[in-house]
Amino acid sequence: MEVRLRAFRAMMAVVLAVTVAAGCGGEVDTASPRTGPLRVGLVYDIGGRGDKSYNDAAAAGVDDAKRNLSDMRVREVEAAPGEPAARKVERVRALAEAGYDPIIAVGYSYAPALARIAPKFPRTRFAIVDEPTVSGPNITNLLFASEQGSFLMGATAAMKSRTGDVGFIGGNRSPLVRKFEVGYVQGVKHVNPRARIRIAYLTGSRDLSGFERPDKAREAARRMYRAGADVVYQVAGASGAGVFRAAKQAGAWAIGVDYDQAKSADPAVRDVVLTSMIKRIDVAVYDYLADVVDHTVTSGRIVYDLKLGGVDYTLTGGHITDIQPKLEQLKQEIIYGRVKVSPG
The missing domain is CATH 3.40.50.2300 (Response regulator)
Structure with a gap:
């Protein structure tokens, strides 16, 4: 270290x-x-x-x-x-x-x-x-550069989704969280332009309670999974635990944020954490x-940013090792400017 x-x-x-x-x-x-x-x-x-x-x-x-x-x-x-x-x-x-x-x-x-x-x-x-x-x-x-890391999460979701239907849940609708959404959507569309992307925010831009409402996050994720989404990216702080529980119940995937949540989440749900975007x-x-x-x-x-290793993705659980070469290629294309990621 x-x-x-x-x-x-x-x-x-x-x-x-x-x-x-x-x-x-x-x-x-x-x-x-x-x-x-x-x-x-x-x-x-x-x-x-x-x-x-x-x-x-x-x-x-x-x-x-x-x-x-x-x-x-x-x-x-x-x-x-x-x-x-x-x-x-x-x-x-x-x-x-x-x-x-x-x-x-x-x-x-x-x-x-x-x-x-x-x-x-x-x-x-x-x-x-x-x-x-x-x-x-x-x-x-x-x-x-959270939009760059989230772009990779969107690409991951699109590559691993079997339904072509994915989701995003934000703790609140602040400019900071919106950057994650914007990058994620760009990554999904880069891989699958026809993908369906479901988006939900737990509270408005000035309400921080959305970052500690796992019950509300769980319900939002359940609605997405029931509607056909099979990968949901959560940027919701402690509320993300609810998304993981919903993914477990649905037999689907969830993507973590900020930390390697396949290591930090409740052991009962770690196996549904596809990857995490770490800052x-x-x-x-x-x-x-x-x-x-x-x-x-x-x-x-x-x-x-990606160039300095400030944002990246995790491999814990081995769920995305099959697409890692493609993700590394995308990472290099972003670093060298061949793929442009807008922050919003």
Whole structure:
């Protein structure tokens, strides 16, 4: 793991140098060196550590950093279902006032909080995962080309479907989740232009409860399977567990997200996880903390794409080894621009 991370960080150094030269952000960290353990604030999205998906990927990056980098003291707090935006502001402010630096926000829902708090604490370093719109000289945006990874999921679904009928379930209709849908649809149509694609969102764009409603996700997936879909891709956080249960009941396939969910899902349903689109949030968080330790943090956007290994697919269970050569070919075509994937 450590060797892979070091190699990844070496590639990122080149990307950052190009970003700075291009004038696209990249202000150098100016925080004064501090003595004692690094005090890291980690604010999770709904579900927190233990969601076996998005938040756990960020937690894994922090855990790796604690093992392999300098002495760290980490304070972890998580969002509550249905909480007002002001609560996130209070949470981030409390960490900054308590002297935590850096503060890492997991998820786009923290954008308003960082936009409000970061300017008031200019010597504190902030990072936010999956949110490009909030910016500042002390804010780093850790982003992923999720549409590229989802394109591969769509291609996989189309190649493995026997009915030519597949589905997509999103936790909410936010721009972030829409990127997954857009990439998935492009991948399906690239392989099978005549495929039927069923799409459902559990809540609206501002309602985060859709990421912890496995009952609602299960019902949405059941309707898709009953209607003829035999592969469903879920981008729904903890709600994805409901999709896996529905797939098990239907004798069909489901596709996981963010994490290798054939390893993290309930053992009773792991055999229905065809593959997972992984986002290396762990690598992004680790890299960011390594830069903090080295005093080389830059502000602005860092995009982890297929070329840098920031998004990829899993082979656990051996269900897609037969189509792996085709997926690898598609991956290379995307990396070298022969296949264009629109983010939406």
